[in-house]
Amino acid sequence: xxxxxxxxxxxxxxTIGQILMDTTKLTAPxxxxxxxxxxxxxxxxxxxxxxxxxxxxxxxVPLPGFGYSLAKGAMEGAEKGFLAAITGPLKSTAAxxxxxxxxxxxxxxxxxxxxxxx
Amino acid sequence: xxxxxxxxxxxYEKYARQFxxxxxxxxxxxxxxxxxxxxxTVSLWFQxRLTAGGMTEKDAGIFVTIALVAAAQLLTGLGVFDVIAxxxxxxxxxxxxxxxxxxxxxxxxxxxxxxxxxxxAKMFSVAGPVLVxxxxxxxxxxxxxxxxxxx
Numbered sequence: 001x002x003x004x005x006x007x008x009x010x011x012x013x014x015t016i017g018q019i020l021m022d023t024t025k026l027t028a029p030x031x032x033x034x035x036x037x038x039x040x041x042x043x044x045x046x047x048x049x050x051x052x053x054x055x056x057x058x059x060x061v062p063l064p065g066f067g068y069s070l071a072k073g074a075m076e077g078a079e080k081g082f083l084a085a086i087t088g089p090l091k092s093t094a095a096x097x098x099x100x101x102x103x104x105x106x107x108x109x110x111x112x113x114x115x116x117x118x
Numbered sequence: 119x120x121x122x123x124x125x126x127x128x129x130y131e132k133y134a135r136q137f138x139x140x141x142x143x144x145x146x147x148x149x150x151x152x153x154x155x156x157x158x159t160v161s162l163w164f165q166x167r168l169t170a171g172g173m174t175e176k177d178a179g180i181f182v183t184i185a186l187v188a189a190a191q192l193l194t195g196l197g198v199f200d201v202i203a204x205x206x207x208x209x210x211x212x213x214x215x216x217x218x219x220x221x222x223x224x225x226x227x228x229x230x231x232x233x234x235x236x237x238x239a240k241m242f243s244v245a246g247p248v249l250v251x252x253x254x255x256x257x258x259x260x261x262x263x264x265x266x267x268x269x
Binding site (some may be wrong): 002003006007008009010011012013014015016017018019020021022023028029030032033035036038039040041043044051055056057058060061062065066067070071073074075077078079081082084086088089090095096097099100101103104105107108109110111112113 | 131141142146147149150151152153154155156157158159161162163165177180182183184185187188191192193194195196197207208209211212213214216217218220221222225227228229233237238241245247249251252253255256257259260261262263264266267
């Protein structure tokens with residue numbers, strides 16, 4: 001059952017993105033920004049935590065989940081003090097961002113761009 | 119003069135629309151739903167395997183993120199990600215895999231401009247706005263919560 005809800009929730013969030021891409025003129029970067037910021041706002045209002053409790057990775061793997069971890073880090077930090085409130089968002093997502101930067105840079109240096117096959 | 123220009127632009131848009139193929143809304147949505155769902159389910163399975171191996175849930179979650187990011191970036195480097203994205207659309211763009219891809223794809227494209235201003239700078243052409251908006255809004259949330267805790 002856990003897997004079923006992860007599948008459905010993740011699928012629904014992606015479908016929302018697909019509908020936004022098909023029906024509006026929003027470009028992919030804008031959609032990514034919208035998803036991350038909406039994750040931050042929803043978590044700030046305590047609305048995203050219930051979805052995560054319910055769907056697990058179905059809610060944390062899509063991009064709103066990235067916003068959720070950012071906001072969660074900030075909110076947990078805010079309980080400890082001002083500095084922790086500022087360092088919290090980056091602390092909670094440091095592993096993901098660190099990997100994305102380091103591994104991404106490495107990959108970009110190793111591989112050469114391929115022209116798409118037509 | 120201005121109005122005339124606008125009218126011409128509008129007429130052109132109308133004319134061009136006849137030739138732009140309409141996206142297959144239902145088909146695209148189903149593909150995005152299935153692929154996005156599968157990515158989330160597989161990562162949950164992977165996370166459960168890690169926690170079963172004695173890892174804390176938090177650490178396991180971090181490892182899953184690392185694995186997804188690394189896999190997406192490797193596939194981008196190999197040129198496979200584009201093929202998958204063409205089929206699955208938002209199904210691979212909305213999960214964290216899309217964020218990982220958005221760093222490598224433009225970096226590869228502008229590789230000719232060098233390792234600093236080409237790869238280094240272009241890695242952030244899409245990821246930059248995402249990080250700027252996401253992190254700054256989260257820091258704002260942190261400060262608001264800290265202030266609220268003071269009173």
